[in-house]
Amino acid sequence: MKDQQPGSLLSAVVLLAAMTPFVAPAQNLPPPTDSETVLQYKNRVAAAVPESATRPVSANLAEVPKQVAAKTTSVAAPGGFPERVNDALADFIPLVAFAVNSVSTADDKKSVTVAFNPLPAGTYGALSASATVSEPQVFEPVAQAINQAVRDTQVNVIQSGIDDFGDVTWSVTYGYQPRASSWEKAGTLWGRDYSLYANLLQAAADRIVSDFKGLATGTGFNSKLNRAFPEKHGAIDTLTFGEIKSAIRDARLQEFDFDSYVECLRAQGEELANLDAATRALHFEALPALIDNQPQLTLTTTYRDPNKFVGQKTYGVGISLETGNRNFNTVLRTYRLALEKGNVAVINQPTPVDVKSLGKAIETVATETKKGTQTKFVLALGFQHHDQYDLDYAYQTSATASQRFVAAQSPETVSLHLPASDEWTAKLQWSTLFLSTTVAGGNPRFDLSAEYLGVHNDPARQDRTIGRVSYTVPLQGGGSIPFTLTYANRGEFLGQQNKLLSAHLGLSWKIDTPNTKGSGS
Amino acid sequence: MPFMGTWVRESAGKLKFVATFSDNVLVANLHVQDTLGGDTVGQKSYGQTELSKGVSLDLERGHYYVLVLFVFPVSQSHGCSAKVVMTADSDKLFDGTCNATVDQSNFIFQLQVD
Numbered sequence: 001m002k003d004q005q006p007g008s009l010l011s012a013v014v015l016l017a018a019m020t021p022f023v024a025p026a027q028n029l030p031p032p033t034d035s036e037t038v039l040q041y042k043n044r045v046a047a048a049v050p051e052s053a054t055r056p057v058s059a060n061l062a063e064v065p066k067q068v069a070a071k072t073t074s075v076a077a078p079g080g081f082p083e084r085v086n087d088a089l090a091d092f093i094p095l096v097a098f099a100v101n102s103v104s105t106a107d108d109k110k111s112v113t114v115a116f117n118p119l120p121a122g123t124y125g126a127l128s129a130s131a132t133v134s135e136p137q138v139f140e141p142v143a144q145a146i147n148q149a150v151r152d153t154q155v156n157v158i159q160s161g162i163d164d165f166g167d168v169t170w171s172v173t174y175g176y177q178p179r180a181s182s183w184e185k186a187g188t189l190w191g192r193d194y195s196l197y198a199n200l201l202q203a204a205a206d207r208i209v210s211d212f213k214g215l216a217t218g219t220g221f222n223s224k225l226n227r228a229f230p231e232k233h234g235a236i237d238t239l240t241f242g243e244i245k246s247a248i249r250d251a252r253l254q255e256f257d258f259d260s261y262v263e264c265l266r267a268q269g270e271e272l273a274n275l276d277a278a279t280r281a282l283h284f285e286a287l288p289a290l291i292d293n294q295p296q297l298t299l300t301t302t303y304r305d306p307n308k309f310v311g312q313k314t315y316g317v318g319i320s321l322e323t324g325n326r327n328f329n330t331v332l333r334t335y336r337l338a339l340e341k342g343n344v345a346v347i348n349q350p351t352p353v354d355v356k357s358l359g360k361a362i363e364t365v366a367t368e369t370k371k372g373t374q375t376k377f378v379l380a381l382g383f384q385h386h387d388q389y390d391l392d393y394a395y396q397t398s399a400t401a402s403q404r405f406v407a408a409q410s411p412e413t414v415s416l417h418l419p420a421s422d423e424w425t426a427k428l429q430w431s432t433l434f435l436s437t438t439v440a441g442g443n444p445r446f447d448l449s450a451e452y453l454g455v456h457n458d459p460a461r462q463d464r465t466i467g468r469v470s471y472t473v474p475l476q477g478g479g480s481i482p483f484t485l486t487y488a489n490r491g492e493f494l495g496q497q498n499k500l501l502s503a504h505l506g507l508s509w510k511i512d513t514p515n516t517k518g519s520g521s
Numbered sequence: 522m523p524f525m526g527t528w529v530r531e532s533a534g535k536l537k538f539v540a541t542f543s544d545n546v547l548v549a550n551l552h553v554q555d556t557l558g559g560d561t562v563g564q565k566s567y568g569q570t571e572l573s574k575g576v577s578l579d580l581e582r583g584h585y586y587v588l589v590l591f592v593f594p595v596s597q598s599h600g601c602s603a604k605v606v607m608t609a610d611s612d613k614l615f616d617g618t619c620n621a622t623v624d625q626s627n628f629i630f631q632l633q634v635d
Binding site for chain 1: 527
C-alpha cells in the first residue's frame, strides 16, 4: 500500500481536528508511558475528551417505563402450573422455533402466552397470533351443580382429570402499522413495535457515520509498525510505547517520528470521540418512552375451546385505540417544523437526515416536562359469544372416606344446560398530567374512566355501567389526595354504597423501603 | 465509545463480521468506511438482521477500513450487548462482547491492508 508522509498526515490531522464541531480537544493529556499499550492510550484519549452538552436526557420523561425494561423473550421457570406448561412447550417449541416470537408467563403465574412472529398484512399493517394457556379451573356452574356434601371432593376429582392444556385461548390481532420510508415522508405513524421505526433510526445513524471523515491519518505508521513487529500478526494496538521506542533505537523501525505518531493517535481519539458525541446528540435513549406513547389501533379476534368441565366455547372480537400526546409523531412534527424554519426543502424528496435538528427535536419533546399536559387515552370495544353448554356428569356421593356421613354409593348426576349468550364491553380511559402546574414537587392528575358491560341471555350476570372521574393532588413525600366521583347503574358496583352516585375523598401514599414497596389509601 | 483495536493485514481477502444481539436492542447498525490514501472510496451500512446472519467484506490491498458498530438499548437501566466475531481469512481478529449503554453505544474497529 502507498504510505503517506508524516508531515502531510499531521496537516490532515490538524485540519480534521479544526473541523470537529462537537467537542474540544483533550488538552493537557499526559504523554503515553512506556508500559502503556497503543489501545490503552487511544481509550485514554477518548475518555479525556471533555463532555459536551450531549449528555443523555435520562433524568425526566425519557426514563424508560419499567414495563419496557421488563420485556422478556425468555421462558420463565416458576413453580407449579407455568413450570409444567413451559416444560411441555420446551419440547414442542424447537419444532416451530422459526415462528415463535416469545414465551412469557403472567405475573400471577396462572397463564403462559406463546406469541408468534408477526406477519405483514398488506401495506399498512401486520398480523400477530398468540396462544394463551390458562390454568384450568372447573366451570363454576358445574361446581355449583354438584351436591354440596361432596362438592370439594368431586371438583378435585374433575380437576385432576383435566390436563394443563385444558384451557387455551387463541388470538389473532391485526395492527394498523404504516411504515415510513424516510424522515421527510413520514406522516402520522402508528404502532409500538420498535422495529417499525428501525429504518428511520438507522438512517440517522448512517448519516452520522457518513459525515465522519475517517481515520486515514494513521496508515503510514501502522504499516511500518506491522513490518517491524511481524510477531504481532497485525494486532499493532497491543504494542507498548516502550516496545516502539526500543524498536526506533534499534533501527528496527526506520523513518518513524515517535512524537508525530503520538499526536496522530491523540487526534484519532478526539475524532472518534466527536463521532461518539454526535451519536449521543441524537438522544436515542429517549425514544423508547416516546414510541410507547405512539397511537395504536388493533383489531383482535379470539377463540377459546376449553375442556368440557372448564367452560363454554367462546368467540370474541375487539377493537382498541390507545395513544399518548408526547410521542414519536411529536418528534416527527417538531423535526419537520425545524427544517421548514431553516428553509430546507425536504418534503416529498429523500434527503440526508439533518441529525442536528433531529437530535434537538427528540430532546425537546422528551425534556419539555414543564410545559402543557401529558395525556393518555384508551378506547376499547369488544363482543363475545359463548356457545350453548351441555354437560351430563354422573358421580357417587360416597366417593371418598371423608364423606362418611353421606349414604353409601348414592349415584347422582349433574345435568347442566346453559343457553348461548352474548356480551358487549366498552372501556374508555383518559388521563392527563398537568405538567405546567406544580404542587408539592409533583403534578396534579385528572383521570376519567367509563366501563360498560351488556349481557344477553346470561341469567348469571347483569348489565353494568360504571363511570369514574378523579382529580389527584400530590403531597410531599410521595403521597397524594384523590378526589373521586363514581357513578354506577347498580349499587353493588359502588362497594359499600347503595346509591347510584358516590363521592370519595381519600389519602394515598407510597411506602418505599430498601426491602419493600407498597401503597395504600 | 471504546476502540476495539486496529489490525494490519498483509494481504487482501475476506473479512467476516457476525454479531449476536441480546434482548433489549432498539437498533443496531454496522457502518463500514473504506478509505484509500486518506479519501473515502466507499461506505456501506448493515442493519441488525444482516449482522445477525453475518456480513462479508472484500478487503483490498492498500485500503484502510473503519468499522463503527452502533448498538442502542431499549432500556437505559438494563442496556444491551452484542457478541461479535470478526474473522479475516480464518484469522480471528476479534471475539468479544460489546456492552451498550446510553453512554457507550459505539464500537470502533479499524483494519488496514498493506
